[in-house]
Amino acid sequence: DAKTxxxxxxxxxxxxxxxxxxxxxxxxGTDYIHWYRQLPSQGPEYVIHxxxxxxxxxxxxxxxxxxxxxxxxxxxxxxxxxxxxxxCILRRNTDKLIFGTGTRLQVFP
Amino acid sequence: EAQVTQNPRYLITVTGKKLTVTCSQNxxxxxxxxxxxxxxxGLRQIYYSMNVEVTDKGxxxxxxxxxxxEKRNFPLILESPSPNQTSLYFCASSSGSGGGPYxxxxxxxxxxxxxx
Numbered sequence: 001d002a003k004t005x006x007x008x009x010x011x012x013x014x015x016x017x018x019x020x021x022x023x024x025x026x027x028x029g030t031d032y033i034h035w036y037r038q039l040p041s042q043g044p045e046y047v048i049h050x051x052x053x054x055x056x057x058x059x060x061x062x063x064x065x066x067x068x069x070x071x072x073x074x075x076x077x078x079x080x081x082x083x084x085x086x087x088c089i090l091r092r093n094t095d096k097l098i099f100g101t102g103t104r105l106q107v108f109p
Numbered sequence: 110e111a112q113v114t115q116n117p118r119y120l121i122t123v124t125g126k127k128l129t130v131t132c133s134q135n136x137x138x139x140x141x142x143x144x145x146x147x148x149x150x151g152l153r154q155i156y157y158s159m160n161v162e163v164t165d166k167g168x169x170x171x172x173x174x175x176x177x178x179e180k181r182n183f184p185l186i187l188e189s190p191s192p193n194q195t196s197l198y199f200c201a202s203s204s205g206s207g208g209g210p211y212x213x214x215x216x217x218x219x220x221x222x223x224x225x
Contacts, residue, residue, distance in 0.1 A: 032211050043113075043199050043216030044152070051211070087152070091211075097142070098168070099152035 004088045009104040012078045020073040020103055022088030027068050032091045035062065035073045037084040038102070044087060047073065083107045111136045115200050115217035122190055123225055130185045130220050132200030140203045140212070141183035142167070143175065145196040146219075152199065158183055190224040197221050 005023040012018045024033065032051050036044040048055055048062045050071070055062040061074040075082055087102040113134045122128055134141065142157035144167075154167030158177040172194055174186040183202075187194060198220045203212040 034213070036214070043201075043218050044214070045216065046213035049211065049213065097154050097157075099144070099154075101149065101151035 003098055004090060004100055006086070006088055006100065006103045008101065009106065011106045011108065012075075013108050014079060015077050018075040018078045018082070018105065018107075020075075020086050020088075020105065021070065022072070023070045024088070024090055025069045027090055028092065030092055033062065033064060033068075033071050034089050034091050035060070036087045036089070036099075037082075038087070039081075039084045044099075047086070049091075078105075078107045080107050080109065111215070113200055113202055113215050113217040115198075115220050117220060118218065119221050121223045121225065124191055125189050128187050128190060128222075130187075130198060130200075130222070132183045132185065132217060133181050134183075134202040134215070135181065136202065136204065136215065137180065138202035138204045138215070139180070141177065142201045142214075143173070143183070143185050144199045144201065145169065145194075146199065147196050155185070155198075190222075192224050195222060195224050 032049050034049040035047040037047050038044040048057055048060050050062045050064055063072045085102040085104050087099050089099050116131045139160045143155040144152045146152050153169045155169055155173050156175040158164045161177055161180050164175050177183055200217045201214045203214045
C-alpha cells in the first residue's frame with residue numbers, strides 16, 4: 001500500500017505563506033495525490049489534488065516534484081482559520097486509502 | 110445541499126450491545142467508506158464500497174460489518190462492541206466510476222462512540 005510521510009507539526013504567522021511537505025516515495029504512476037484538512041471537531045475536508053502537474057485552486061496550490069516522490073501544499077497567506085491537521089494521501093482505483101497522522105498546522109496572529 | 114450525514118453524532122453504549130451507525134449521502138456517489146480516528150493513529154480505513162452490493166475490507170475491519178444495499182446508504186454495524194472500539198468514526202463518499210482516484214472525498218461530521 002502506498003504510504004505518505006509528513007512532519008508532525010508546523011507553525012506559521014498569520015498572512016505568511018506556508019509550505020507543507022509530503023513524501024510519497026512508493027507512489028505509482030496511477031496514484032493521484034490528494035490533500036485534506038481537518039478543523040477541530042469536524043470531518044476532513046478536501047483541499048486539492050493532482051497527478052503530475054502543479055495545481056492551483058481558491059484554497060491552495062499543490063506543487064508536485066518531477067519524480068512525483070514528494071509534493072508540497074502551499075497556503076499563500078495563512079489565516080487563523082487555516083489552523084488544522086493537513087493530510088496528504090494517495091488515491092488509486094483500489095481505494096484502500098491510508099491517511100496517516102498528518103501535519104498539525106498552528107497559525108499565530 | 111450536498112452532504113454526507115451520519116447519525117448519531119454521539120453514542121454511549123455497553124459492551125456486547127449491537128449498534129448501527131448510519132451514513133447517507135445525497136450526491137449519487139458510487140464510492141463510500143468508513144474510517145475511525147484515534148489519538149496518535151490518524152484516520153484508519155475500516156471498510157469501503159465501490160458500488161451497491163460491493164464492499165471490501167480496509168486496514169482495520171475486525172469487529173465491524175457493513176452493507177450497501179442502496180447507493181445512498183452505507184451503515185456501519187458493530188455486532189458486539191468492545192471498549193477498544195471507542196473512537197471517532199467518519200463516513201465519506203466520492204463520485205466517479207469505481208471510486209475515481211481523481212474524485213474528492215466528502216466526509217460526514219463524525220460519530221463519537223464510547224463503549225463501556
